[in-house]
Amino acid sequence: MRRRQRADDGCSSAVASRSSMHYPVLLRVEEYLDLAPRYGSEVIRVGSLVLFASHTPWAYYARPNRGNASPPRRKDLVRLRRVCKHRELPLRIEWIAELSPELENIAAAFGLRIARHPLLILTEDEFVERSRSVGVRMLDPDDGQLIESRAVVHVVFDPTMPAAAGVVERDARLLRLDHAEVNYAHQRARSGRTVTGVASVAGVGVVATGSYNPIGEVAEIVGVGTLPTYRHQGLGSDVVHQLCEDAFSHGVQLIALVAEDEGVARMYQRLGFRRIGTCMSAQDCSF
Structure with a gap:
């Protein structure tokens, strides 16, 4: 696997005319x-x-x-x-x-x-080498921590959670996970359509997670999150780094990622991702 070290190249917006390099x-x-x-x-x-x-x-x-x-x-x-x-x-x-x-x-x-x-992308040549925390690993489809990782996602992306949410909130959500979601998570994992990595702490379990969804030679990284009480330790970056390495080792050539904001984008750029554009969303909040 050929990789190179690269500096953060900023995150200026791309212009996608047909003549644009992007x-x-x-x-x-x-x-x-x-x-x-x-x-x-x-x-x-x-x-x-x-x-x-x-x-x-x-x-x-x-x-x-x-x-x-x-x-x-x-x-x-x-x-x-x-x-x-x-x-x-x-x-x-x-x-x-x-x-x-x-x-x-x-x-x-x-x-x-x-x-x-x-909107950022990463190719294998741009992937930046780095060490990772010892508790970071990929999950097999039937690994018991796969469902624990789903509970982490619920905590991380629930705006009603307290700022100091942690293992207690994760375990409470774990008990309330819908059977349909559990079955579907296992189904996607077994089919290879969703591949999940986690960061675990001994005696605590999953505290950070993320996944990638491959289609042919392209994949998107999704659902990256760390329990609030375990943030600022680089665990989310470690999980993303593990996901990228695994994806490239299984034939993916291009990884896409939609960052929450510019600050998060800069974090991913340290792994080699580069900004190519902007993903938009629009929703009706009235119903």
Whole structure:
């Protein structure tokens, strides 16, 4: 595996004109993001958008229709809202800003709440060597800590959790995990569609986790989080580093990652990730 050390190159926004150096890789990531939810959803075409009606324990979203040359318009959002209400689905749209630049203004004028997140990629040549904590490892599909890792994710991404949430909150969520989510997590792990790594502490169990979802030679890292009481120890970075190493060793050539904000993006850049654009999301918070 050939790797090189590299410095943090900042996270300036990319411009994805067809002549841009980022345009081909943005299209590659867009293709992946279009394929990823199709494995667990009904695909519903809504004008220039595609809605993924999830068959899984968690909800999906709508995206621009890759097969439609026309950009999204307001009437598509009107239709999307109607379909989502009929099916009792959340109205959420995700897209790459540089490939669908017109959608932000349309969604904002439609009253949706907009969020912007740095989009980063990593290739094997850019992967930065580093040591990791001893408790970081990949999980087999039937490892008992796989479900413990799901409880960590629930704690980390629950905005109602206390700032000092830790093992007590994790174990409480573990007891309340839905059987459908548990079964689906094992199903995806056994099929190889989700591969999970964790950081564990002796006598405590899983305190940080993350996963990658491979499709062909592209994968996305998702669900990275550390229990608040164990943050600022580099455990999340260690887990991501382990995930990247494992993905490259299994034939992945390009890893994509959507960071929460610019500060988180800078952390990933220390592992070799580079910023190529911005992922957008828009959602209707009224229902």
